[in-house]
Amino acid sequence: MLKATEKIWFNGQFVGWDDAKIHVLSHVVSYGSSVFEGIRCYETAAGPAIFRLREHVRRLIDSARIYRMDTFRYSSDELAQAMLELVGINQMRACYLRPIVLRGYGELGVNGLRNPVDVYIACWEWGKYLGEEALSEGTDVCISSWTRMAPNTLPALAKAGANYMNSQLIRMEAAANGYHEGIALDSTGNISEGSGENVFVVRDGKIITPPLSSSVLPGITRDTVVTLARDLGYPIVESVIPRELLYIADEVFFTGTAAEITPIRSVDRIQVGKGSRGPVTEKLQHEFFAIVNGTKPDRHNWLSPVEVRQPVAR
Numbered sequence: 001m002l003k004a005t006e007k008i009w010f011n012g013q014f015v016g017w018d019d020a021k022i023h024v025l026s027h028v029v030s031y032g033s034s035v036f037e038g039i040r041c042y043e044t045a046a047g048p049a050i051f052r053l054r055e056h057v058r059r060l061i062d063s064a065r066i067y068r069m070d071t072f073r074y075s076s077d078e079l080a081q082a083m084l085e086l087v088g089i090n091q092m093r094a095c096y097l098r099p100i101v102l103r104g105y106g107e108l109g110v111n112g113l114r115n116p117v118d119v120y121i122a123c124w125e126w127g128k129y130l131g132e133e134a135l136s137e138g139t140d141v142c143i144s145s146w147t148r149m150a151p152n153t154l155p156a157l158a159k160a161g162a163n164y165m166n167s168q169l170i171r172m173e174a175a176a177n178g179y180h181e182g183i184a185l186d187s188t189g190n191i192s193e194g195s196g197e198n199v200f201v202v203r204d205g206k207i208i209t210p211p212l213s214s215s216v217l218p219g220i221t222r223d224t225v226v227t228l229a230r231d232l233g234y235p236i237v238e239s240v241i242p243r244e245l246l247y248i249a250d251e252v253f254f255t256g257t258a259a260e261i262t263p264i265r266s267v268d269r270i271q272v273g274k275g276s277r278g279p280v281t282e283k284l285q286h287e288f289f290a291i292v293n294g295t296k297p298d299r300h301n302w303l304s305p306v307e308v309r310q311p312v313a314r
């Protein structure tokens with residue numbers, strides 16, 4: 001169960017957690033017209049800090065624009081400020097933020113252009129996505145029998161609620177077959193992404209991840225790992241990845257806001273490398289966690305500090 005926090009930001013106001021409700025005939029309910037983000041706030045010695053806030057806000061606005069939903073009145077700066085304030089008001093330390101832009105209540109019918117576009121931002125505590133153990137031991141995944149969206153069906157660059165119907169099929173099938181997670185192929189049969197993560201492969205010291213043309217979300221953790229890999233001197237390329245490269249890789253790992261950097265120890269019950277977290281994955285994890293936890297300097301300016309508020313007397 002979600003653990004409620006005090007406030008949710010709704011169209012410029014802070015409302016009570018239980019008051020952030022929508023009508024069942026809101027456009028989004030029938031037609032899936034929402035775009036959203038998932039953002040982590042980490043606890044550092046200097047206080048809570050939101051990771052890559054600007055980039056997440058940008059992707060939210062990009063997603064809204066793709067679906068002609070960028071008609072709300074809030075600027076990037078206002079949305080970023082709202083998130084920083086929300087974490088402060090809810091007195092959270094480490095938490096997960098979920099901004100959602102949706103077509104609300106008004107008319108009903110596929111064309112929702114006349115419905116209001118409502119913006120909500122919530123935050124709550126969210127632990128490790130694939131379990132604490134997965135971060136050190138690795139996770140067992142399968143290739144899904146479901147394909148990720150073909151390019152001219154649902155746009156992968158938008159983080160839209162509707163894409164997650166496909167993600168649900170992938171994730172539920174994986175669970176039904178005893179795996180932690182599934183990786184989908186794209187419509188050409190090459191590796192795309194997990195139900196909620198990007199995929200990376202390491203072979204002979206070289207790191208590879210599928211290009212945006214493989215129907216992947218332009219992951220912000222993906223970009224973080226590409227940047228850190230370059231900093232650490234690893235050759236890293238975007239390249240189409242055939243399924244079987246996962247079977248013969250030295251290392252495979254997931255990246256995502258929720259999943260962070262999670263090693264994959266088997267694919268379709270074929271052991272990856274030595275069947276445990278590999279050295280490149282571990283090195284990248286160390287660098288990543290050192291930066292987000294504030295134990296190493298934030299050299300890329302990725303952290304936005306939250307002002308912690310004192311509890312308001314009642």
Ligand code: PPE
Nearest residue numbers: 038195196197198217219220221256257258
């Ligand atoms: N692909 C998909 C399909 C995806 O959902 C995510 C994030 C990523 C890649 C990685 O993107 P990024 O977070 O920017 O590095 N998935 C979010 C939602 C997970 C959920 O279950 O809800 C997340 O990790 O927050």
